[in-house]
Amino acid sequence: MTSYVKRVGDLTDEDGFVDCAYATEASTDSAFDPVTKPLHYAGHTGIDCKSAMESxxxxxxxxxxMQACxxxxIWRWxxxxxxxxxxxxxxxxxxMIRAIEGDGDE
Structure with missing residues (x-):
């Protein structure tokens, strides 16, 4: 496992196995939505793909x-x-708007 994965929240235990309790919890989380938070964009650590991409x-x-997406x-709807x-x-x-406005982080 790389040090990068350890920094962002590695889900494996010391033997290298994924924490199954977390994986089950993430797959049934009602916060996931096909439009705003698709489950398949959460990654194995639960980090949102959009956040990682912007970073x-x-x-x-x-x-x-985001403009291209x-x-x-709109093209295919x-x-x-x-x-x-x-x-x-x-x-x-x-x-796009949140990224440009800084999402209130400043």
Whole structure:
């Protein structure tokens, strides 16, 4: 296991096994939502993919990525997931606004 994983919240015990109690809890967490917090974006440590992405890319590149995602969801909404894709586009735009405004961290 790398030191990076240890820093961000490694879920393995000293023998290298994943804490099954956490994995079960995460998979049934009602806070997960297909639009705002999809379970498959939580990763094995529970770290939100969007947060990790913004940290890695920086705000400018993250905002550009969210803009491209919003465009994709708006482009395909009628042919793929309907209203859910419009909600995903709205979520991407909200992510852009939060990143630009600094989410109140300052």
């Amino acid at each position: 890695m890319l920086g705000t400018e590149a993250y905002v550009s990525h 919003a465009f994709k969801y 009628r042919d793929k997931n309907g209203i859910e894709d419009l909600k995903k586009a709205r979520e991407c735009i909200g992510n």
